[in-house]
Amino acid sequence: MVQVKGLTNSVAGMPAEELLAPGHTACPGCGQTLAVRIALKAIGRNAIACMATGCLEVSTGLYNRSAWRIPCIHMLFENAAAVASGIERAVKRMGKDTKVVVFAGDGGTIDIGFGALSGMLERGHNVIYICLDNEAYMNTGVQRSGATPYAAHTTTSPSGEVSIGNPRPKKDAPWIVAAHHIPYVATASSSYPKDLFRKVKRACEVDGPAYIQVHVPCPTGWGYDTSKTVEVGRLAVETALWVNYEVVDDEVTNVMKIGKRKPVEEYLKMQKRFRHLFASEEGRKEIERIQAIADYNARKFGLDEML
Numbered sequence: 001m002v003q004v005k006g007l008t009n010s011v012a013g014m015p016a017e018e019l020l021a022p023g024h025t026a027c028p029g030c031g032q033t034l035a036v037r038i039a040l041k042a043i044g045r046n047a048i049a050c051m052a053t054g055c056l057e058v059s060t061g062l063y064n065r066s067a068w069r070i071p072c073i074h075m076l077f078e079n080a081a082a083v084a085s086g087i088e089r090a091v092k093r094m095g096k097d098t099k100v101v102v103f104a105g106d107g108g109t110i111d112i113g114f115g116a117l118s119g120m121l122e123r124g125h126n127v128i129y130i131c132l133d134n135e136a137y138m139n140t141g142v143q144r145s146g147a148t149p150y151a152a153h154t155t156t157s158p159s160g161e162v163s164i165g166n167p168r169p170k171k172d173a174p175w176i177v178a179a180h181h182i183p184y185v186a187t188a189s190s191s192y193p194k195d196l197f198r199k200v201k202r203a204c205e206v207d208g209p210a211y212i213q214v215h216v217p218c219p220t221g222w223g224y225d226t227s228k229t230v231e232v233g234r235l236a237v238e239t240a241l242w243v244n245y246e247v248v249d250d251e252v253t254n255v256m257k258i259g260k261r262k263p264v265e266e267y268l269k270m271q272k273r274f275r276h277l278f279a280s281e282e283g284r285k286e287i288e289r290i291q292a293i294a295d296y297n298a299r300k301f302g303l304d305e306m307l
């Protein structure tokens, strides 16, 4: 394998080997491919990846220029978890300990593939499911998904004279997944690579289903400079609009505390998808509503308690 100086060994404590090769066609600054690169370092070579339709698939998986250095199968939105379930049973039948991991976008996971995911969790398959949550259907042109945050502008929730953007709050998928009483659920962010690495490692040790939802900023869909991906992702956590935590055997644990919370404006003002909120009095009121969502998260997870 070619080792490109500066592209390997970038985060201390992680294997230098890159199982997602450079040279794929994702946009510069894509948080999604960053998350996959880190997750694969944690999972290692003895794995089979299942990949639902989406940005990841078209940018890393096209025949004959695949960036995957482990076996990778592309499925539909609807059946990613079902195919993974079948592979897991086949691997078990063959007496192997190969890990089966699904990578799917928020659209593929939280909307269209949710039935298959729920079935996989409920049947107790030994599969790691990683949802790459860029908060919209990016691959087909930034359409709203069930994970799109309140008031965000997307092509199917456009802001304008009659609308402030997406009218519905973000669906709380990790919470719904946790209600299946599986051994391990976690949320993570591509802006906190060590935390993400640790969580994927932990998921590998679980006997049964593990679900990790990773917040992955998307410069193209969110509208910010490609150099700011890590900063935007960190601001989501620092404002409490995204909370990193684990649910182990039905108990919430390891909540990532952030010290003094930043106001949500700091996160919103960096992104074009929220630009309209700063342009009118009505928009300002919506920012207050978004601040209330962050306050709710802080109460729910005890973020304001002493570190």
Ligand SMILES: Cc1ncc(C[n+]2csc(CCOP(=O)(O)OP(=O)(O)O)c2C)c(N)n1
Pocket (backbone or CB within 6 Å): 032, 053, 054, 055, 056, 077, 078, 104, 105, 106, 107, 108, 109, 112, 134, 136, 137, 138, 139, 140, 145
């Ligand atoms: C059943 C079905 N409906 C619609 C499509 C078209 N389609 C392809 S990719 C995509 C968006 C994927 O969004 P998401 O899963 O969030 O992944 P992202 O591209 O954002 O990474 C859509 C709607 C499809 N392939 N299958």
Ligand code: SF4
Pocket (backbone or CB within 6 Å): 025, 026, 027, 028, 029, 030, 031, 032, 033, 055, 056, 059, 134, 138, 139, 217, 218, 219, 220, 221
């Ligand atoms: S549109 Fe967004 S998620 Fe898709 S490849 Fe580009 S940066 Fe990544």
